[in-house]
Amino acid sequence: MSNTYTIPVGPLHVALEEPMYFQVDVKGEIVQSIEMFAGHAHRGMESLALERNFFQNIVLTERVCSLCSNNHPLTYCMALENIAKIQVPERGQYLRVIADEVKRIASHMFNVGIGLHVIGFNTLFMHAMEVRETMQDLKESIWGNRMDISANTIGGAKYDIDDEIEVYLRKTLNELKKPVEEFRHMYATHPQVKARTKGVGILPPEAAIEYGLGGPVARGSGIDNDVRKETPYAAYDKLKFNVILGEDCDVRSRALVRLDEIFESISLIEQCLDQMPKGPICCDPLPDIPAGQAVARSEAPRGELIYYMRTNGTMYPERLKWRVPTYVNWEGLRVMLNKAKVADIALIVNSIDPCLSCTER
Amino acid sequence: MINTMKQRVITLVDKIPNGAKLSWTTDLKDNQFGWITLNDVSDLPFLAEKILPEGRLVTISACNAKAEDAKAFHEVCYHFVMKGLTVTVTVLPTGVEPTVPSITHWHKSADWTEREMAESYGITVSNHPNPRPLFLHDAVKSEAMERLVPLSTMTNSASTNSLWEKIMGEKGEES
Numbered sequence: 001m002s003n004t005y006t007i008p009v010g011p012l013h014v015a016l017e018e019p020m021y022f023q024v025d026v027k028g029e030i031v032q033s034i035e036m037f038a039g040h041a042h043r044g045m046e047s048l049a050l051e052r053n054f055f056q057n058i059v060l061t062e063r064v065c066s067l068c069s070n071n072h073p074l075t076y077c078m079a080l081e082n083i084a085k086i087q088v089p090e091r092g093q094y095l096r097v098i099a100d101e102v103k104r105i106a107s108h109m110f111n112v113g114i115g116l117h118v119i120g121f122n123t124l125f126m127h128a129m130e131v132r133e134t135m136q137d138l139k140e141s142i143w144g145n146r147m148d149i150s151a152n153t154i155g156g157a158k159y160d161i162d163d164e165i166e167v168y169l170r171k172t173l174n175e176l177k178k179p180v181e182e183f184r185h186m187y188a189t190h191p192q193v194k195a196r197t198k199g200v201g202i203l204p205p206e207a208a209i210e211y212g213l214g215g216p217v218a219r220g221s222g223i224d225n226d227v228r229k230e231t232p233y234a235a236y237d238k239l240k241f242n243v244i245l246g247e248d249c250d251v252r253s254r255a256l257v258r259l260d261e262i263f264e265s266i267s268l269i270e271q272c273l274d275q276m277p278k279g280p281i282c283c284d285p286l287p288d289i290p291a292g293q294a295v296a297r298s299e300a301p302r303g304e305l306i307y308y309m310r311t312n313g314t315m316y317p318e319r320l321k322w323r324v325p326t327y328v329n330w331e332g333l334r335v336m337l338n339k340a341k342v343a344d345i346a347l348i349v350n351s352i353d354p355c356l357s358c359t360e361r
Numbered sequence: 362m363i364n365t366m367k368q369r370v371i372t373l374v375d376k377i378p379n380g381a382k383l384s385w386t387t388d389l390k391d392n393q394f395g396w397i398t399l400n401d402v403s404d405l406p407f408l409a410e411k412i413l414p415e416g417r418l419v420t421i422s423a424c425n426a427k428a429e430d431a432k433a434f435h436e437v438c439y440h441f442v443m444k445g446l447t448v449t450v451t452v453l454p455t456g457v458e459p460t461v462p463s464i465t466h467w468h469k470s471a472d473w474t475e476r477e478m479a480e481s482y483g484i485t486v487s488n489h490p491n492p493r494p495l496f497l498h499d500a501v502k503s504e505a506m507e508r509l510v511p512l513s514t515m516t517n518s519a520s521t522n523s524l525w526e527k528i529m530g531e532k533g534e535e536s
Contacts, residue, residue: 306419
């Protein structure tokens, strides 16, 4: 008699804000293999994009995902700017970085917070959400929305920062440093967090390369793959920052990479405020968009985002394809969940910062 | 590093059995983009193997080639990144049913994106290790991206017949 059982995880589960179905084969309480079934959030957005003109697609792409929402229109605009050789004014490039890094801080705090919720440490989870709320308030104050901030447009940025906002931004970031430091210290040293996350969901660097994984998931296994350094865009080539790498290849390592990246993000925004020149924020007037094709890549909070666009001289894209970070990271779960305990499945799944609305579009 | 990668691409293209066309573009940040068009889709596995270890597949885009001089209905673009150098390889699927060979054997990240291409565009991926549909239910016909069913059409047909018959039927029963 076989003592291997198949258990269902999902499609609706606490660690997934969105639906994904895992068929998990277990022996006792140890995972032997998994199979994944997607398709519950498929919206046909790539097809919709072909029915919308270049400006309408800025709005559409921002709605691919809520947490990475800023990176989608940014990378979309970059692809279009590559085709039409549109030069983004320098101030617009810095403004793009500021919006991107604010979103990254909020996204990372959310993922680490949910991880704590999954292991039942709700006090620290609430603490994470409280720290994140600072960024949510900031977004609402500067851009008028807590998630989709509409910071980008073709040829530059759609918002500007005046003296009053700059003072507010600097003050908020300054006040954020201590709570994030305290939170990071608690996460790194608390015995309960350590017991649940250390040595759990191991992803060897060789497997990260073999599966082509990206973002903090791969960086948690020591893979240096930050698009901001590898293929600089916006103002990242003028700013100093470190690519954070982990060594332990586990859930804890991936979370600590995200937390340490928050300090880099704060520094990047402060550098932008120090260096940002006065001047136009957007290319005006815009040239006609010729027929052509281009690829653009950016580092979204979850990792590498790539857009491929083909144009044909009309106001509508002939093809718009994008690949989100989570899309490649799902398959990495086969490695991370191998020989894991059933009780750790949700935690390990959360550690890739999963996003279904991104993956399925 | 980028120049080393560019040289690797040039050497690789020279070795492709049936030949290929190679061109380069840059963006305004001087990032480099390589564009390879294979003469024969059968050379794709050769390229997929030889572009390793630096080249990793990031995604695949199937396109409806609408240009008047296009040689086929579909084109398939394979996007690789080699340490910051982005390389796009374009092929034309061949056969009565448009077919491309699977490269999942060398690039595990091709697994999902090849399956999505097959179900969305009806392009057959030969030798795929796990060819089941990715997003769509088995009952949904393939080539979903090739068929446009406007929502208004779908809801009109449902409401004009089924819904109104139900409402009028219930009304009749009550009276």
